[in-house]
Amino acid sequence: MKLKSVDKFTTVVIYLLAGIAAIMALYPIYFVVIASISSPDAVENGLVYLWPKYITFEGYEKVFQDARIWMGYRNTIFYTLAGTAISLLVTLPAAFVLSRKDFKARNTIMMMFVFTMFFGGGLIPTYLLIKDLNLYNTIWVMILPFSLNVYNLIIARSFFESSIPESLGEAAKIDGCSDIRFFISIILPLSKAIIAVILLYYAVAQWNEYFKALIYLRDENLQTLQIVLRSILIQNQSFDGSAAEGFAETQNLFDLIKYAVIVVSTIPIIMVYPFVQKYFTKGVMIGAVKG
Structure with missing residues (x-):
């Protein structure tokens, strides 16, 4: 008792x-x-x-009256969908190959990936490389050059190593299954949990992307939602404070706009979580406990 x-x-x-x-x-x-x-x-x-x-609702009215907000939503939704799809297309096959014990060069290649987590070329060399690749000020600069995240690669690799038995691949080979078909028809359906987790990580990163757009995009028609919201905040903050009677009113409006901007930029991506929650709880612990 x-x-x-x-x-x-x-x-x-x-x-x-x-x-x-x-x-x-x-x-x-x-x-x-x-x-x-x-x-x-x-x-x-x-x-x-x-x-x-x-x-x-004056804050929301001021935000949504700006036509740039809809352009920012359109661009960010496109960057998020296309960028996440390409990132998954790159990350999952790479993680699967690096998890195969019969791939002799996997440790060497993995060390090269991990090296980039600690040492990078820096902003200026990266900027020059983007310009040389003719990606500067194009939609592709938000999607292609930074499509692989090494941390997500490690998570996916750990999942494939700990959750996919080697005997499954051997049985597939006996049945005449190629590596590509084995990956698409068997591995991916068994990896819904880790796919959901990585999808969420990439989608959130793409949705919140600010720095890349600030550095590599100059065309206003290509700007992300975060840059547009920043412009709206700066525009509404730059008021004339010489008139004391208008100062407090303008400051109050700016405070409303600040809160409205936060809600506008975060609520849409938060709404994605319920759809992947059942996979997220399982997949986020991949690699933490083995056995």
């Missing part, structure tokens, strides 16, 4: 700590959402903490 009581107490403590952690993680997002539709004065005075006060 005492043991059961201890187990129940432990369970209650674990759930309590997990609940506190969840609140600490989710409340900032919730606060930004309610602050984006509340009066800036109420937010500044600390009246907004659980529910919105004096609801207004």
